[in-house]
Amino acid sequence: MDGHLRNLTLQRLRLDLDPPDLSTIDVDGSLFVGCRFASADIAADLVRRGADLVPSFADVPYPTQPPLLYTPEDLTEGYAANGFTGMFDSRVYRHFVDHNGALPGMREAMAQRLHDHGIDDALDELVTPWIAEHGADHTIGIMGGHAEACGAIGYRPLPNSRGAWPARTASSSPAAAPA
Secondary structure (H helix, E strand, O other), rough: OOOOOOEEEEOOOOOOOOOOOOOOEEEOEEEOOOOOOHHHHHHHHHHOOOOEEEOOOOOOOOOOOOOOOOOOHHHHOOOHOOOHOOHHHHHHHHHHHHOOOOOOOOOHHHHHHHHHHHHHHHHHHHHHHHHHEHHHHHHHOOOOOOOOOOOOOOOOOOHHHHEEEEEEEEOOOOOOOOO
16 A cells, blocks of 8 residues: 555544555654554554544543534433433533543543534534524524533523524534533
8 A cells, every 4th residue: 555644633533443554654743532442552663653542431421522513412421311410411411520520631632622613613514504504693502511500590581682592503512412
């Protein structure tokens, strides 16, 4: 295999399944985020040749590189079997609180930032075509948080202030689920 991956970012690749021969590929400045490798030797070789590797942080209850925004079904997964506390959104919130909220230790902070970057990418993929078709003047962004419950009175007038919501709605954060 010839070529290069120089200065490219590769995310969530399963390079442990039918592994490509990367030994002759220029990887200087490349960033492998959440990728799996066939062996630690392959990963070490990539680092020796100038690549940076960021793990997937398997010890957190949320994906560190989510490819899509969350749907209501994603956020409420686990509710039928375990009630409110068993929902994905509740488990993530409990983890967030247990790890010092918005001021976690370094490892948790990195996992949160990687997650948020994945959400930013997914949001961009959803919003960019909407803006191209309808214009930025017809786009509304709503930033929620843990202090304001979704569906609270403060949120209710928003959909009616500019018309109907787009056909596809989703949440950008496990902790900001639509009610």
